[in-house]
Amino acid sequence: MTSFPATAVQVRDRSRDPRRRRVSLRNCLYHFAPYGFHATWNHLAAAHRIPRRIEADPESLARALDELEAARVVVLPRAAAFAADQRERKRHGRRFPIAAHPWDSWGGHGIAYCPDPGKHPFEPLPVVVGRVLDACAAGADPRGRCLVCGDEDRRPRRACRHCGVLPGGRNNPI
Numbered sequence: 001m002t003s004f005p006a007t008a009v010q011v012r013d014r015s016r017d018p019r020r021r022r023v024s025l026r027n028c029l030y031h032f033a034p035y036g037f038h039a040t041w042n043h044l045a046a047a048h049r050i051p052r053r054i055e056a057d058p059e060s061l062a063r064a065l066d067e068l069e070a071a072r073v074v075v076l077p078r079a080a081a082f083a084a085d086q087r088e089r090k091r092h093g094r095r096f097p098i099a100a101h102p103w104d105s106w107g108g109h110g111i112a113y114c115p116d117p118g119k120h121p122f123e124p125l126p127v128v129v130g131r132v133l134d135a136c137a138a139g140a141d142p143r144g145r146c147l148v149c150g151d152e153d154r155r156p157r158r159a160c161r162h163c164g165v166l167p168g169g170r171n172n173p174i
């Protein structure tokens with residue numbers, strides 16, 4: 001499978017068939033989809049008005065990609081800093097806590113996974129992703145309060161009633 005950046009280049013390539021560019025955008029979601037594949041696609045399609053007949057507005061794909069990339073830029077430095085910290089600890093023979101970090105999840109799904117593709121936050125992806133990662137860095141406990149919308153009436157291992165987010169992702173729901 002090609003990388004996210006290489007697939008992103010295919011999305012922006014105006015010489016390609018718009019339908020193939022749309023497939024490339026969907027392929028980007030295999031690399032990075034903070035709400036999960038389907039909910040992230042639904043969000044981007046609605047927010048950037050990606051038409052069913054893509055020939056009518058192929059540039060909607062580039063606009064959607066801009067938003068997706070902006071969210072990825074929020075995540076990458078934190079993942080890199082965490083990896084560097086792990087290497088440093090290893091070099092000094094220190095053990096490090098085996099904690100779940102949302103960006104480690106496949107495609108970043110653990111950041112703000114939405115099990116119902118039709119129910120996800122309305123705010124831009126970089127805003128939501130940044131808010132969740134800031135809260136994680138500050139040690140916030142997602143069991144007490146939704147890290148995305150602040151709802152204090154969370155039900156364990158169930159998606160938030162207001163924003164649709166289930167912390168921990170598909171495999172490790174909290």
Ligand SMILES: [Zn+2]
Nearest residue numbers: 146149160163
């Ligand atoms: Zn919420």
